[in-house]
Amino acid sequence: MLAQAGSSPTGRAFAATYGDLVLSMQPTVAAARRFSGESKDxxxxxxxxxxxxKILSNTALVLGRSQDEADERLALLDSLVDPVPGLESLSVLLFHDVTGYPLDEPLPGIPVTESGSTGVQQHFLALVREQGLTLRQAMQVSARxxxxxxxxxxxxxxxxxxxTTGAADGFNLxxxxxxxxxxxxAAEVVPELRRRGLFRSGYRGATLRENLGLPRPSSP
Structure with a gap:
């Protein structure tokens, strides 16, 4: 089974030729639907x-039994980020040195480069622009x-x-x-998805490929 992650033209061409699973990181459900449709085309x-x-939405999250519980744990994680390694990590993610910018001012415009993961850069910079994040906030989001x-x-x-809208076939959490x-x-989400008919109650095959509904062999 071959999984491909990356949204650059080269990565998407490789996935279209060889991939069984394509990991997608998109900022909105509309963008995810476009990515999914284009990948299958x-x-x-x-x-x-x-x-x-199969298109898998690559989703990072903190789950709580209530929204308040989830928000509190996310805020705790953000409070633990040290600026020194935090800014170094953000610089690596963006392929741009951000260590000299003011922490509590908006992150300036940074171009997407051909280095590293183009898809990750595009996703993260879109998030920064849409939410108007300061450098400190961007660093915290990057750390999680x-x-x-x-x-x-x-x-x-x-x-x-x-x-149900064709934005993804599944999730990579x-x-x-x-x-x-x-x-x-395990205790809350999976039972709810089963009630909605969106999650299996058993396995239909003996291999991961069979359980994901992937044909064999994987080549065109």
Missing amino acids: LAADNGRRPAPV AGARAFSARAFADHVEKYV VFADLGPSLDVL
Whole structure:
């Protein structure tokens, strides 16, 4: 099984030719729908059946049983970010040295480069522009990999919206606080998704490929 992450033209062409799973990091559900449709169209242009090419929304999050609980844990994580390693990490992510800018002023315009992950840069800079983040806030968001706070029900709604509108076939989850959020996922989110008919109750195959509904072999 081949998974591809990256939104550059080269990465997307590779995924259209060889990929079984394509990881997508998009700022809105509308952008995710465009990415998904274009990726499946590219696969079809390469002589492949588009349906088995699965688009996974790469989603970083903090989960709480309530929204207040999730917001509080996200705020705690932000408060723990030290500016020295935080700014160094942000500079690496953006491929631009931001260590000399004022911490509590808006992050200045920074161009997307051809170095590193173009998709990650585009996603993060779009987030900065849309939310008008200061450098300190951008550093905090970067330290938690862009994670957002969701209540269990709000995240179930998020999943439903993506999979029922064609924005994604599934999700690759990244937890900013693994233990507490994973507990909420197992105890609250999965049962809710099962009630909505959006999550399996058993496995249909003996391999990961079979359980994801991927054909064999993976080549065109």
